Each structure stands twice: as structure tokens, then as C-alpha cells.
Amino acid sequence: MIRILANDGIDPAGKALLESVGFYVETEHVPQEQLAEQLQNFDAITVRSATKVRQALIDACPNLKLIGRGGVGMDNIDVEYAREKGVAVINTPASSSLSVAELVFAHLFTGIRFLEDSNRKMPLEGNTKFNELKKAYAKGIELRGKTIGILGFGRIGREVAKIAIGLGMKVLAYDLYPFNNELAIELGDGQLVKVSVKEASKEELIAQSDFISLHVPFSPEPVLGAAEFAAMKKGAAVVNASRGGTIDEAALLEALNSGKLAFAGLDVFNNEPTPRVDILTHPKISLTPHIGASTNEAQERIGVELATLIMQHFSKS
Structure with missing residues (x-):
């Protein structure tokens, strides 16, 4: 079973889509300082802007296969380093x-x-x-x-x-x-x-x-x-x-x-x-406090797009 930590949450529509194909989705937030330990139990992590996925975290989690960003910018992810390590990195640029x-x-x-x-x-x-x-x-x-x-x-x-x-x-x-x-x-x-x-x-x-x-x-x-x-x-x-x-x-x-x-x-x-x-x-x-993408409609689109990209990735693995 593919296990996904949606550490900054995911819209229920996206969660339901992933669960419909047998993926396990955990939405309880893990504090940044505990991520290296907790991520050992997951194949993928999705984040928004709060959680950071830097080089040290990537090195500490060799089991990690995918990092998903619900949104456009990926400033909080060391994208190139992750890809060099064979970790897929995806985002949802159109939805918001x-x-x-x-x-x-x-x-x-x-x-x-x-x-x-x-x-x-x-x-x-x-x-x-x-x-x-x-x-x-x-x-x-x-x-x-x-x-x-x-x-x-x-x-x-x-x-x-x-x-x-x-x-x-x-x-x-x-x-x-x-x-x-x-x-x-x-x-x-x-x-x-x-x-x-x-x-x-x-x-x-x-x-x-x-x-x-x-x-x-x-x-x-x-x-x-x-x-x-x-x-x-x-x-x-x-x-x-x-x-x-x-x-x-x-x-x-x-x-x-x-x-x-x-x-x-x-x-x-x-x-x-x-x-x-x-x-x-x-x-x-x-x-406004960084809420550009924070509408119900955008979050649903982001959740569905993110779930679709995740399913496509693991279907090829």
C-alpha cells in the first residue's frame, strides 16, 4: 500500500480520490522537527507553504519517492537536489x-x-x-x-x-x-x-x-x-x-x-x-496573510490535481 503524508492538508476530494485506488493518506500535521523520523513510514509527502523539504530531510528519508506541492511555488523544497536523488517532485500550477x-x-x-x-x-x-x-x-x-x-x-x-x-x-x-x-x-x-x-x-x-x-x-x-x-x-x-x-x-x-x-x-x-x-x-x-490560493474552489482543484499526479506517478513505478 502506498502511504502518503499530506502534512499541510489536502482537500477531501483529493484524499477521497487517492483512497479510492487503495492509497493510505495521513492528514495529521507532523511538526517540522519530527518529520525525519515520521517520514520513514511514508512513500510520499505533500506540502503547501508551511512544511519545508530540504536536503537534510531528503537525505534522512531514502524511502521517500515523491514530494508534492499543493500550489505553484516550490521555494520550500530543494527541488533539484530531490530529483538528483531520484525523488519525483510535482506541483499544481494551474489550479489556483x-x-x-x-x-x-x-x-x-x-x-x-x-x-x-x-x-x-x-x-x-x-x-x-x-x-x-x-x-x-x-x-x-x-x-x-x-x-x-x-x-x-x-x-x-x-x-x-x-x-x-x-x-x-x-x-x-x-x-x-x-x-x-x-x-x-x-x-x-x-x-x-x-x-x-x-x-x-x-x-x-x-x-x-x-x-x-x-x-x-x-x-x-x-x-x-x-x-x-x-x-x-x-x-x-x-x-x-x-x-x-x-x-x-x-x-x-x-x-x-x-x-x-x-x-x-x-x-x-x-x-x-x-x-x-x-x-x-x-x-x-x-x-492579506498569503491567501491567494485559499478559496474552496481552488483547494478542491488543487487536491484533485495533486491526487491525479500522485496516482499517475505510482502507476508507472
Whole structure:
């Protein structure tokens, strides 16, 4: 019997699919420091972002045949080392794209209508300073007609573009690698409409965009720092739902405080799970705790995709 430790959980649909073909799935979380011992009893481990599978753990578990990541990024796994040791590594890059893209626009709508600050002040001052708050938040803007620059035009970036086009926005796209700039947008009645987005260099995108959304892999150096913020339009805004470390947070705070940037939306942080306090308390930052893929629909898709990939792997063994 194939034994799988789903250490950061797995959607019931995925668990049921694995069990239907005779696999044993354990969903009780094992603390990181106990993994080397407990993994001796399993053939595979699945993780999300909490559990780390590094070289030392891989060396300590020669019985391990597969590591599965429920999600896109695999920063918490020593992927190349695992594969060198003959351990398969899989992930589910497609399943959460729409959920992450929708969260990007939740942050954008929050920022353009000052909801991040309003939601903090209304409970405290709404019954005593209602008219003052109404005046303070009266200069919102619309997304329609504005330009969104998408840094990283993979699966998630493409979903962001589809929503943006549906809202009447202009889209600029940049990626390190060549990409197809044509999109097929599904309308509510099932019709497909084909559109194309404008490709731009990173420099053009930064200079011309009203809003910038990051969808890039982990980078040892920030993708957006002081120089990039200086090159942006005054009053522009950024949203990061990709990886912590891709934005220089000190430079971001300086740009917000100077008025260069209107607002920021952050789902990821440089020092998770303990983000810096001045980021968390800033009135111009919309905040979520790394929940881009955390919708019921995405988790079910992730669980089913992960289970399918696991079954395919072991069927070939």
C-alpha cells in the first residue's frame, strides 16, 4: 500500500480520490522537527507553504519517492537536489490561478476606494466623525480605462489580464520568456472571445502603468525597488500576490510615505510568518496573510490535481 503524508492538508476530494485506488493518506500535521523520523513510514509527502523539504530531510528519508506541492511555488523544497536523488517532485500550477487573480482585484478595489483605511477607522470614528470620513474618502477612482502592468505573464498573470480586460482596462504584459499574447476570455453565457494584450519591456511597463501586479517566481533580488518606484507614475500602485522578497519593502514604504505611490496591496511578505510591523500598520497598504490560493474552489482543484499526479506517478513505478 502506498502511504502518503499530506502534512499541510489536502482537500477531501483529493484524499477521497487517492483512497479510492487503495492509497493510505495521513492528514495529521507532523511538526517540522519530527518529520525525519515520521517520514520513514511514508512513500510520499505533500506540502503547501508551511512544511519545508530540504536536503537534510531528503537525505534522512531514502524511502521517500515523491514530494508534492499543493500550489505553484516550490521555494520550500530543494527541488533539484530531490530529483538528483531520484525523488519525483510535482506541483499544481494551474489550479489556483483564478483565485489569486481575483484577490489581486480585491486589493485593487480596496486601494482605489480607500477601504483599507476606512475599515480601520469606521468602527472607531464612524459614529462621531462620519462626515469627515466621508470627505476623506470621496476621491476614489475607477479601474476602467486605466493601465495595468503585469510583471510575469504565466498562468496567473494571464488570469489577471482577463479580469482587467473585462473591466475595461488596458493591459501591458512583460515576462522574462517569450509568451503568447492572445487570450480566450469566457463570457457568462459560455461564449469565448479572443483578445490580445500589448507586450512591453519591463522599463516601459513600469513607466506607463497606473497599477502593477507582480506574478514572478522567487528572486534573490527584489524585482521592484527604489529605482523602479522612482520610475513609476506619481500616484501609481502595486499589488504583490506572488512571492515575498520580490518587493523591497523599505523602498515601498518610502514611496508610499512620499506620495509617489497611492497604495499597495500585499498578500506576501519578506519575513513570513512575521511581517514587519510598519508594513502591517500602514494606512495605505491593503493586507492579506498569503491567501491567494485559499478559496474552496481552488483547494478542491488543487487536491484533485495533486491526487491525479500522485496516482499517475505510482502507476508507472
